[in-house]
Amino acid sequence: MKHTIYVEAKESSAGLERLLRVVRHRGFEIKSLNMGPSGKTGHLNITATVDSCRPITRLLNPLMNLYEVAAVEVMQDEAVSATG
Amino acid sequence: MKGSELVINALKQHGIDTVFGYPGGTIMPIYDALYGSGLKHILSRHEQGAVFSAIGYARSAGKVGVCMATSGPGATNLITGLADALIDSVPLVAITGQVPTGAMGTDAFQEVDVLGLSLPVTKHSFLIDDPSRISARVHEAFQIATSGRPGPVLIDIPKDIQMSESPFVPVVLAPEPDRLPDKEGIGNARQLLCTAKRPVLYVGGGVGLAGAVEPFRRFLEKMQIPSVTTLKGIGAIPADYPYFLGMVGMHGNPAANKAVQRSDLLMCIGARFDDRVTGNLEGFAPDAKVIHLDIDPSEVGKRRYADVGLLGDLKMMLPLLAQPLDISAWQADSAALKTEHRVNYEHPGTRIYAPLLLQRLSDAIPDDTVICSDVGQHQMWVAQHMAFNRPENHLSSSGLGAMGFGLPAAIGAKLARPDACVINVCGDGSFMMNVQELATIKRYHLPVKILLLDNQRLGMVRQWQELFYEKRYSETDLSDNPDFVHLAESFNIRGRRISKDNEVAPALKEMLNAGEAYLLHVDLDPVENVWPLVPPGASNDEMMEEQRT
Numbered sequence: 001m002k003h004t005i006y007v008e009a010k011e012s013s014a015g016l017e018r019l020l021r022v023v024r025h026r027g028f029e030i031k032s033l034n035m036g037p038s039g040k041t042g043h044l045n046i047t048a049t050v051d052s053c054r055p056i057t058r059l060l061n062p063l064m065n066l067y068e069v070a071a072v073e074v075m076q077d078e079a080v081s082a083t084g
Numbered sequence: 085m086k087g088s089e090l091v092i093n094a095l096k097q098h099g100i101d102t103v104f105g106y107p108g109g110t111i112m113p114i115y116d117a118l119y120g121s122g123l124k125h126i127l128s129r130h131e132q133g134a135v136f137s138a139i140g141y142a143r144s145a146g147k148v149g150v151c152m153a154t155s156g157p158g159a160t161n162l163i164t165g166l167a168d169a170l171i172d173s174v175p176l177v178a179i180t181g182q183v184p185t186g187a188m189g190t191d192a193f194q195e196v197d198v199l200g201l202s203l204p205v206t207k208h209s210f211l212i213d214d215p216s217r218i219s220a221r222v223h224e225a226f227q228i229a230t231s232g233r234p235g236p237v238l239i240d241i242p243k244d245i246q247m248s249e250s251p252f253v254p255v256v257l258a259p260e261p262d263r264l265p266d267k268e269g270i271g272n273a274r275q276l277l278c279t280a281k282r283p284v285l286y287v288g289g290g291v292g293l294a295g296a297v298e299p300f301r302r303f304l305e306k307m308q309i310p311s312v313t314t315l316k317g318i319g320a321i322p323a324d325y326p327y328f329l330g331m332v333g334m335h336g337n338p339a340a341n342k343a344v345q346r347s348d349l350l351m352c353i354g355a356r357f358d359d360r361v362t363g364n365l366e367g368f369a370p371d372a373k374v375i376h377l378d379i380d381p382s383e384v385g386k387r388r389y390a391d392v393g394l395l396g397d398l399k400m401m402l403p404l405l406a407q408p409l410d411i412s413a414w415q416a417d418s419a420a421l422k423t424e425h426r427v428n429y430e431h432p433g434t435r436i437y438a439p440l441l442l443q444r445l446s447d448a449i450p451d452d453t454v455i456c457s458d459v460g461q462h463q464m465w466v467a468q469h470m471a472f473n474r475p476e477n478h479l480s481s482s483g484l485g486a487m488g489f490g491l492p493a494a495i496g497a498k499l500a501r502p503d504a505c506v507i508n509v510c511g512d513g514s515f516m517m518n519v520q521e522l523a524t525i526k527r528y529h530l531p532v533k534i535l536l537l538d539n540q541r542l543g544m545v546r547q548w549q550e551l552f553y554e555k556r557y558s559e560t561d562l563s564d565n566p567d568f569v570h571l572a573e574s575f576n577i578r579g580r581r582i583s584k585d586n587e588v589a590p591a592l593k594e595m596l597n598a599g600e601a602y603l604l605h606v607d608l609d610p611v612e613n614v615w616p617l618v619p620p621g622a623s624n625d626e627m628m629e630e631q632r633t
Contacts, residue, residue: 013211014199021203061382067208067228 002031003056007046007063008038008071015068019046022066026059028052043070087215088117088246091179094222095123097255100150102126102141102499104134108154109194111181113246115152126499126528129520131158133492135165136518139174140496143479144454146295147500148175148229155182156194159201159240164486166205169236171483172316173293175229176236177222178206184244185213198240207235213242215250223255233380234293263396270404273351273375273392277307278407280349280373282414285309286332286361289316289482290354290378292475296398300353303402307409310418312340314355315467316475316482323471327418333361334618335464339421341624346417347372354378354398357387358483367623377401427469434584435609438462438537439469441588442509445535446470448592453477453505454497458490458514461543464614466509488517494532495524505533505596512538512565522575525601532601534577536568539608547613551628552620572603579603 009015016035023030028050038045050059056074063072085093091114095103102124107115118125128134131153138149149169153162159180169176182188183195202209208228210221218241225237277283285307291300297320304311304325311321312332321328330337332344344350350372355361362368365387376383376390377398384393394401431437442465449455455470456479457463463480472478479497481489494508515536525532542560549557569579578598582591582605595604615630 013213014203014209017200018203025204057385061380061384061386065233065380065382 001053002049002051004047004049004075005056005059006073006075007048007069008040009044009046009066010068010070011042011044012068015044016046018066018068019063022062023048023050023059026062027054028059047075085250085252086113086117086246087218087241087248087250088113090215090218090250090252091222091241091246092117092121092123093252094219094255095150098148098223098226100148103150103152104128104137104141104496105152106131106134106154106158108158108181110155110183110243111152111158111179111246113243114179114181114241126495126524128492129523130518131161132164132488133495133518133521133524135162135176135178136168136489136492137496137499137521137524138176139165139169140456140479140493141500142174142176142496143493144476144497144504145500146476148177148226149496150177150179152179153181154194155180155198156196158194159196159198163201163205164484166202166236166238168481168484168486168489170205170207172481173234173289174236175234177225177229178236178238180238180240181246182211182240182242185242186244188242198238202238202240205236206238209238209240211240212245215245215248216253218245218250219253219255262400265396265401265404266394269392269394270401273394273405274407276349276373276375276392277351277405278409280409281411282347283309283349283351283409283411284343284347284372285311286314286344286350286352286355287311287317287320288314288353288355289475291317291320291398294354294379294398296402297475299399299402303406306406308415309351309409309411310343310415312336312344314358314361314482315480317355318467318478319472319475323473327415327422329418329422331467333358333624334363335468335614335616336624337425337468338616338627338629339418339425341618341627342421343418344369344372345625349373349375351375352377356383362387362624363618364621364623367625434586436583436585436588436606438465438606438608438612441606442466442469444588445592448596449507450505452501452503453507454479454494454501456480456490456494456497456506456508458508458510459485459487460511460514461539461547461612461614462509462511462514462537464544465537487514490514491518491534492521492524495521495530498530498532499528507533507535509535509537511543512536512540512562512568513542515568516565519571522572522577525577526575530601531599533595533598534572534601534603535595536603536605537608538565538568538605539610539612540565541610543610544614546610550613551617568603568605577601577603579605581605581607583607
């Protein structure tokens, strides 16, 4: 099943790599990816479409555990979201 | 102040007095700052030894472990230890030297992308590219390593950054705010508890990590619920608790597995439904509702749906859940299960039977003893046949299952708790994986005891080959092992070899009374297996037990 997720993260040298690694390791495949500066200084907005047969919660919580990640949200009607 | 001096200052500010490591080219400025700094540095003989010692230090004393290594091979040799610390949630700070910033990305001598390598094996990692950020980064590393679910943090520092001058800017250390318990979730959990007929507590390493052993025991005292533990949870439940049924899972006690399978409510406290615990997940505790308490949201619901998930500090949550329960029939059933599955230590012949030896060792050691096991059959025998009353007294590479863990971990434990008796229980395969650390024991005159259970095999793999691979013993014969007693002697470590059961009691006494390092080499029958066993892929209902003729 495909999900589009939005991630707000602090800028750091390996932040995107770390995020992509978690996506792969937790069993999700990236179908599209966009990244750009957010309104907050030193923060990035990342939007990704991911595909997996696994429930999306398997990805959301590990992403939220990343030190750089400030918020994660699923941009769908039946959205499951986590914010911190 | 130089960057390297800022590193040492920041370590001191966090109360660090002992670090483990091995010097090399790109970390020389930090080693130079270390010289005469007052920090105690333990020179391990391999970086993997250093990181496992730091883990043993951290786990046995509830502190943060610190290790150091140079770039390239020094850093790659840390990786196994970082992975161990991540999966077993050990607070650890690893500092690596890196080639100078101008040389990075040029395939320079001893250059490896350490930040890249660290991503899957750390809770977080930093590459410092500005000396003015060193103090803040070290402080962040400690905060990340110790907050929430603990874990390893790596700081990679290029050599030129270590040598650069930067003003010392003190960092104010602020504690993290506590996450308050979810009132509705607590209410729901209390409701489930008071309506359950057959509740079981499934207790993991999180209890010890949270510093929640005492509140947990008060909770246990009030609830009197039959309880089981994971490998890492061993020691949280008092060994004499009447409803303690032992370890659950693949090599668990049948009483523990049967109670979990029959339960109608499983209260998981700081554990993670690991595959070695659950066996076939579909068949695990099939009739049980689940209350899952953890600090890490990613564990709740990861492998088993939680009817109630409670996130936060166990010290705050457990007192809110304590209430007397009316489960006397289930308590009686559990006590009967415990009696029914009491271990039979009778063993034919004159050879040494490892379970009985470990049970005797357990009876003989003082309360303040740390047992550091390696990985394999002996690890499971320790878990099954020794009694522990504190989680920090049983150290084992639980999640990663890294052979070679025990000896360096014992070194770390002895340095953290010099008054404790520290024993490395190892197999012949595991011992050889970090045998170079005998030199560390010699150098620092550490009275670490080594109980080497030698079956001249990679015993657990051999056991699986016997049971599941048609006795095709591929590459598990270690009968060309060295003479371990002579090997120890070459490091000034006294030792003795025994092979008969009647030698066990005097040999254990000699080992425990030795005021110095000691190696007791025990010959075992290579065909002994660890029982019981849940075969791979099977449910915990399908335990194989020893068939004695």
